[in-house]
Amino acid sequence: MILEDKQVLLFDLDGTLVDSAPDLAAAVNQTLIHLGREPFPEATVRNWVGNGALMLILRALSGDKDVDPELPQTLVDNALAVFLDFYAKCVCDKSKLYGNVKDTLLALKAQGYRLGIITNKPEKFVAPILDGLGLSGIFELILGGDSLAERKPHPLPLYTACKWFEVSVDQCVMIGDSKNDILAAKAANMDSIGLTYGYNYDEDLAVHQPNHLFSDFRGLLSVLKGIQEPA
Ligand SMILES: O=C(O)COP(=O)(O)O
Ligand SMILES: [Mg+2]
Numbered sequence: 001m002i003l004e005d006k007q008v009l010l011f012d013l014d015g016t017l018v019d020s021a022p023d024l025a026a027a028v029n030q031t032l033i034h035l036g037r038e039p040f041p042e043a044t045v046r047n048w049v050g051n052g053a054l055m056l057i058l059r060a061l062s063g064d065k066d067v068d069p070e071l072p073q074t075l076v077d078n079a080l081a082v083f084l085d086f087y088a089k090c091v092c093d094k095s096k097l098y099g100n101v102k103d104t105l106l107a108l109k110a111q112g113y114r115l116g117i118i119t120n121k122p123e124k125f126v127a128p129i130l131d132g133l134g135l136s137g138i139f140e141l142i143l144g145g146d147s148l149a150e151r152k153p154h155p156l157p158l159y160t161a162c163k164w165f166e167v168s169v170d171q172c173v174m175i176g177d178s179k180n181d182i183l184a185a186k187a188a189n190m191d192s193i194g195l196t197y198g199y200n201y202d203e204d205l206a207v208h209q210p211n212h213l214f215s216d217f218r219g220l221l222s223v224l225k226g227i228q229e230p231a
Helices: 021-034 042-046 053-062 073-090 101-110 123-132 156-165 179-188 217-222
Strands: 008-011 114-118 141-143 172-176 191-195 212-214
Touching (some): 008 156, 021 042, 021 053, 021 073, 101 217, 114 156, 123 141, 141 156, 156 172, 156 179, 172 179, 179 191, 212 217
Parallel strands (some): 008 114, 114 141, 172 191, 191 212
């Protein structure tokens, strides 16, 4: 079923447009080694991505997706600061666009859609990644995990984007790889498209019932047909 009357496409970043896990895992492991701890395989760290930098570090210090509630605050503060420093130095070293992302984004833009990014990643890292991967200038709005008082799965970033683009919730679609994206869309009463190749804690994204689910980014073109010019 075609998603009619859409004007604005809101994209998640990590796991949707960019495979950023190699650089995130490198910075997490540099942090752990700096603290005298054991590193984890990239495949493990990948499943901890999705709720922003602080949660990534809490999971890394806990060695598990479920955070140890007893972690000392000073350790957490120090580890987060060390991680942010390491990540700033390698933010786009090994990160790559997923297949068909750039061509599809350009095709959607050419069809008249306006594009934004809503990520849980700290905002300051987004522009260097987009620049490094040849996507600068494509997105009109970037909201990071620290841009507002709430982040996905809370609907606030989605509402904020609607307001910024001066469109209604019905005119937007949220596109992402994680349940946080789909749950935020549902909470905002917005349509959503899921992508199965990213990071979703090794869980099945279909459970959250996005309007459409694709294993290839190019799938978007089959349900978004471009903006109709007024007659
Ligand atoms: O950095 C994260 O934790 C997740 O970022 P995302 O919202 O772009 O997937
Ligand atoms: Mg994501």
